[in-house]
Amino acid sequence: MQIIHALSEVSDRYRALFVDLWGCVHDGVRPYPGAVEALRAYRAGGGHVILVTNSPRPRAGVAEQIAEMGVTDDAYDDIATSGDSARTAMYRGAVGTRVWHLGPEFDAGFFQPPAVLDDPLAVERVPLEQAEGIVCTGPLDPFADPSVMRPQFLAAKTRGLKLLCANPDIVVDRGGVREWCAGAYAELYTEMGGESLYFGKPHPPIYDLARRRLGQIADVSDASILAIGDGPATDAAGAMGEDLDLLFISGGLGAEETATPEGGHPDPGKLNTYLAATGVAPTYVIGTLR
The missing domain is CATH 3.40.50.1000 (HAD superfamily/HAD-like)
Structure with a gap:
């Protein structure tokens, strides 16, 4: 595990990102400082960004929602939502009509x-x-x-x-x-x-959807995809289950436990204790996406 201070330190190792939204890009009200800019810079360098969210909304609804917060569409290529995966299953009769x-x-x-x-x-x-x-x-x-x-x-x-x-x-x-x-x-x-x-993270259907959305843009192997998220039981477990490299955001759901101040870096000792307790084995850790 490597603690980094900016996405740009490792982003050139990957052709695509699967990025969680809530807790990584925004806090439910507004974007985190530097998060949108980091994704824009990654795309400007030729990378692809798929937002992978457990929102129950269709991707058009999520796009509208995050645009109102200030997450502009030049920060990502496409969106895969838990809602889209679950909705498809519902209309195939998963729980009746x-x-x-x-x-x-x-x-x-x-x-x-x-x-x-x-x-x-x-x-x-x-x-x-x-x-x-x-x-x-x-x-x-x-x-x-x-x-x-x-x-x-x-x-x-x-x-x-x-x-x-x-x-x-x-x-x-x-x-x-x-x-x-x-x-x-x-x-x-x-x-x-x-x-x-x-149907959302950490379960396979949403990752299958994310790969299909990415496949419409470029042919990218799993080894060239970096997953980014803050949820141990969702983002981290999903990335680990899919055998994707993981950039774990310590300043999201685990901010208090990892002693990650707003805009700062985690306490290494508390971070290690938290990762051991939650079973998260990230490739990299960053306080906030920037």
Whole structure:
């Protein structure tokens, strides 16, 4: 493992980057200082950037969302989202055609059939008691403990309903405030004996999608791809499972544990303790993407 101070120290070893968004490029409110500039510089040097995010939104929705934050489209080539992977599976019948949607109404775009399917099934949102399956895009209240869903999950599990998780993230930090994500609900459902289906990081479908998006631009081997992320259970586990080199961002979810100050570098001792505790074995570590 090598602690670096700038992406440019190692970027010339790779032809493409698979870059996480939340915790790496932005904090849910605004871009991190230097992150967008680092990606622009990498692309200007001939590299390719695929944003790989566990957002439940389609890629067009993510592009619009990050543009409003100030992440301009010259910082990346394409986007692979957990939402696109999960949505394709849903319209192929992964959890039936009558589904109960657990998530905020602003995720309604998830229920638009993907253009990549020639003959998508007709999927209808219905109340839980009429549903054949559950589609979870996120919590209705991101600050409420997931256990509030136990009564509904018990009823669903008893009926053998599968839960499709559109975002495997457990938590995110929005502007420094921690929120629950869809992955926490899927985790609870599984603990209660239900079956949860995942399509985002660290699971293979989103990496297959990212490789397809990259393949439309250039033919790049896995050895020439660097994954960048801050989530031990998602970004890091996914990169390690796919045998990709990993640049771990210590100033994201693990900022407190690694003693990484804003814009600074991790404490080496605390970093090593954190990596050992989480099972993360990165190729490189950086405080923040820059």
